[in-house]
Amino acid sequence: MDKIIFHHAPMSRSNIVHWMLEELGVPYELDAMSLERGDHKKPAYLAINAMGKVPAITHQGITITEAAAICAYLADEFPAAKLSVPIGDPRRGVYLKWLFFGPSCLEQAIIDRIHNRPLAPPQASSYGDHDTVMETLAQAVAKGPYLVGGQFTAADVVIGSGVQWGTMMKAVPERPEFASYMERLRARPAAQRSFAKNQALYEQLHPKAAG
Ligand SMILES: N[C@@H](CCC(=O)N[C@@H](CS)C(=O)NCC(=O)O)C(=O)O
Known part of the structure; x- marks a missing residue:
């Protein structure tokens, strides 16, 4: 399986995708960013998402942005988790x-x-x-x-x-x-795992704010 790279800043809209990934239970590589530090406006990330916004994922050579689109994509890509409603189902x-x-x-x-x-x-x-x-x-x-x-x-x-x-x-x-x-x-x-991991990641990225 091609690895998912998750471009994520905790305590932002990318928490939505973080929760989604926790629901799926699939492995991913975390590209942890700090909005406060401006990581999302640095050239390395602008080359991934010219909008300079999180979340984004990179999977199978394609970058996907927009939290809801990423969730829809992941739900379809990993159907075993049953987080999507498949084509053909009236719902x-x-x-x-x-x-x-x-x-x-x-x-x-x-x-x-x-x-x-x-x-x-x-x-x-x-x-x-x-x-x-x-x-x-x-x-x-x-x-x-x-x-x-x-x-x-x-x-x-x-x-x-x-x-x-x-x-x-x-x-x-x-x-x-x-x-x-x-x-x-x-x-x-x-949801509980995602919340706890995001708190911890935020504190790790912003030790002063946490203290
Ligand atoms: N429409 C986008 C919005 C993404 C977005 O605005 N993300 C915010 C974080 S909550 C962001 O990256 N803000 C940083 C900035 O614009 O400087 C989505 O739903 O994913």
Whole structure:
């Protein structure tokens, strides 16, 4: 199997891919970077991702960026973990919908709220309005236990990471639907491993900040 190289800065969006890799349990080589140190803007990394952003993975000679795309790719590439819904399964459309809803609706609604960004008119905005995004998502996770019914998928890694971050930033409302969804996700051993490893890696990269 061709080795995955994971270009990762802990405590950033690349935690999403870190969790995904822990769920898969596949080996990977870590290219640990510090955003604070500006590693992601150095020529060596710009040659990998001209956007100068994390996460990225390199696999089979190809570099893939965009957290949700990486999760979708990995889920398809390692089907034994059953984190994807395969082509031909009627639930695949639902799975893809939530994978794309993460960056295009949930994340945008959270960022607009955190930064108090002037809102685009609802018909031009990628998500419409904040309350509708939260209500739509709350209804979906309430049906649960996961976004594609009984199967935990890469879509839960993407959306769960967004809900976790948005809640921390007070840009996702405290609702019982989200609380019990997050409780289910946090109970997963891979999520717990990922959290602990990222804390440790962050402290290793930033000894002063940790002290
Ligand atoms: N659309 C990208 C966003 C990636 C992104 O913005 N990553 C942030 C970390 S949370 C980053 O690299 N920021 C550093 C910078 O832009 O200077 C994705 O979903 O992967």
